[in-house]
Amino acid sequence: MTTYARYLLGRAITLAFSVWIAISIVFIIPRLVPGNPMDAILMKMSQMGASVGAQELVEEYKKIFGLDKDLFTQYISFIKELLRGNLGYSIGSFPTTVAELISRSIPWTIGLLSVTTILSWIIGTILGALIGWKGEHTILSRLFSYFALLLYVIPYYIFAILLLFFFSYYLRQTLGFGFPSSGGYTPGIELKGFTLEYVLNIIWHSILPALSIILTSLGWWYLSMRSMMTTVKGEDYILMAEAKGLSEKTIMWKYAFRNAILPQTTGLAIALSRIVGGALLTEVIFAYPGMGWLLYNAIKSLDYPLIQGCVLLIILSVALANFIIDLVYPLIDPRIRYGEET
Amino acid sequence: MKSTKIYRHLSKIKGNKKFFAGAFTVAFIYFISIIGSFILPSEYYRTGSFEPALPPNTKNFMGTDCLGRDILAQLFRGIQNSYKIGFIAATLGTIIGATIGFISGYYGGFIDKVINVIVDVFLSVPSLLFLILIAALISGGVTVETMALIICITNWSWPARQVRAQAMSLKRREFVYLSKLSGMGSMEIIVKELMPHMFQWMGANFINAFLSAVLTEAGLSILGLGPQRDVTLGVMIYWALSYSAIFRGMWWWIFPPVVTLIIVFFSLYILHVGLDEIINPKSKKV
Numbered sequence: 001m002t003t004y005a006r007y008l009l010g011r012a013i014t015l016a017f018s019v020w021i022a023i024s025i026v027f028i029i030p031r032l033v034p035g036n037p038m039d040a041i042l043m044k045m046s047q048m049g050a051s052v053g054a055q056e057l058v059e060e061y062k063k064i065f066g067l068d069k070d071l072f073t074q075y076i077s078f079i080k081e082l083l084r085g086n087l088g089y090s091i092g093s094f095p096t097t098v099a100e101l102i103s104r105s106i107p108w109t110i111g112l113l114s115v116t117t118i119l120s121w122i123i124g125t126i127l128g129a130l131i132g133w134k135g136e137h138t139i140l141s142r143l144f145s146y147f148a149l150l151l152y153v154i155p156y157y158i159f160a161i162l163l164l165f166f167f168s169y170y171l172r173q174t175l176g177f178g179f180p181s182s183g184g185y186t187p188g189i190e191l192k193g194f195t196l197e198y199v200l201n202i203i204w205h206s207i208l209p210a211l212s213i214i215l216t217s218l219g220w221w222y223l224s225m226r227s228m229m230t231t232v233k234g235e236d237y238i239l240m241a242e243a244k245g246l247s248e249k250t251i252m253w254k255y256a257f258r259n260a261i262l263p264q265t266t267g268l269a270i271a272l273s274r275i276v277g278g279a280l281l282t283e284v285i286f287a288y289p290g291m292g293w294l295l296y297n298a299i300k301s302l303d304y305p306l307i308q309g310c311v312l313l314i315i316l317s318v319a320l321a322n323f324i325i326d327l328v329y330p331l332i333d334p335r336i337r338y339g340e341e342t
Numbered sequence: 343m344k345s346t347k348i349y350r351h352l353s354k355i356k357g358n359k360k361f362f363a364g365a366f367t368v369a370f371i372y373f374i375s376i377i378g379s380f381i382l383p384s385e386y387y388r389t390g391s392f393e394p395a396l397p398p399n400t401k402n403f404m405g406t407d408c409l410g411r412d413i414l415a416q417l418f419r420g421i422q423n424s425y426k427i428g429f430i431a432a433t434l435g436t437i438i439g440a441t442i443g444f445i446s447g448y449y450g451g452f453i454d455k456v457i458n459v460i461v462d463v464f465l466s467v468p469s470l471l472f473l474i475l476i477a478a479l480i481s482g483g484v485t486v487e488t489m490a491l492i493i494c495i496t497n498w499s500w501p502a503r504q505v506r507a508q509a510m511s512l513k514r515r516e517f518v519y520l521s522k523l524s525g526m527g528s529m530e531i532i533v534k535e536l537m538p539h540m541f542q543w544m545g546a547n548f549i550n551a552f553l554s555a556v557l558t559e560a561g562l563s564i565l566g567l568g569p570q571r572d573v574t575l576g577v578m579i580y581w582a583l584s585y586s587a588i589f590r591g592m593w594w595w596i597f598p599p600v601v602t603l604i605i606v607f608f609s610l611y612i613l614h615v616g617l618d619e620i621i622n623p624k625s626k627k628v
Contacts, residue, residue, distance in 0.1 A: 030475075
């Protein structure tokens, strides 16, 4: 246990250090531009034609973040406010805080991404296992592999555009019916409360965004599982199992599959750690009300505090998730040597 | 001795269909775009040169967009700019990353530790995020060249990590000890003995970095952070999406950049796989 404790401490230090570096970078970047960040915000606000609340906003900012003081004081108060969960105010919709806007969007992203990541992992892994076991040289296997490769190479947001064109626009033009093109639900339906209709409406709206993520990540899961399965097939214990006269089904699922799946699990953990910032552009293309759409609108309205907040939150979530993976992984796979850097 | 080695590589390249197919397509697309730019005058992609939203016709082979610009002319220009971003970002990223990684791996010690943590941060954070922060800050002033430099800020970390590992293993090999014994200076060892081992790998990394730079450019541009005064493949998609070309049924606007990007990605990937097979004959991918 002592080695594990030392390993834990090392990981925690790395986590703290990388969080600190990320926060510092987020703090420094806007201050590299000449001039007061507040002046820049004011100027951008007047460009946008908004003057309501501008003065209050500036006063509030100065008070909280000490913008009229020296850089070091600013840095300290920035970190202090951050630790209290204060990410500042949105400029685009002033009295609302950045934290509030983010907390409204984040369930959509986590919901969409966790479901799609797990679904595509399951489908890809099972397909890869079946085809990897049956052999690489059948026509079906080749066809599948080229298709998977194509899906793997196409970026998800390009695929999203294609889906949007064919299944939302083109289908509606030809059949008079198509998938929804934007939003997370039909506006107004949420007022009736959390009913079955609302849930179905959400699922209906998320089909195309989900497909764009599932299909493009499917390729990778399929390819890696297939090659793992082919490797495992040549191992001695498979030969042994065959010699024992076990049925092919048992050998495949209980012997080959269980051994081949380990790297896939790591892959899933890594994919899950990135879900908050994972598919920002799909949300942009489908106007899906998650983090990506929030970020896109923040960029469009030059809402720098909101951009900063989104970016910071995603970075922190990734760092934290990486830390959790590092903690759990040695417990799952004892072959990982902890405490020693390669 | 050296010439036989080169010959061996050449013969391997000759036999690799993936490498050839990929390299040919990538080069062919660029070649066509250059020729095309000579044929179509640059006014063609200026606003208001034609009637807006024309479907493909004999004068505008791919039609025009909502601002009356010829799509084919934009596409040619966009391909060149996207390639330019890919080239600059990949070259600088590979060189900077390799240098940092090399210093870190070869000298070790405190520098190595510091660099390692920084590389860790850059590798674990989705790089698009840092780029969004920076690009949002200088939005309005982004050109094709600054776009390439912005992408460089994050894409050095992967080659740095890779080269560090290589440098660490190389410096323990016997021929390095031998050259030290024979009185070569450390600079001489690096340049004469170690660099040649890196070149092949740097070539493969370059292709990969090129691909990811084109990809990142498209992503940033779709978010609205691309170059404003020039056109890239990503910027074309951004315009098409902002004018909701899809729902106006203007397939001739959205499809050219999308299909071009898919072809470019696919051929770059094939090229990368082919190159990988040439360099490490043992590893076999799909």
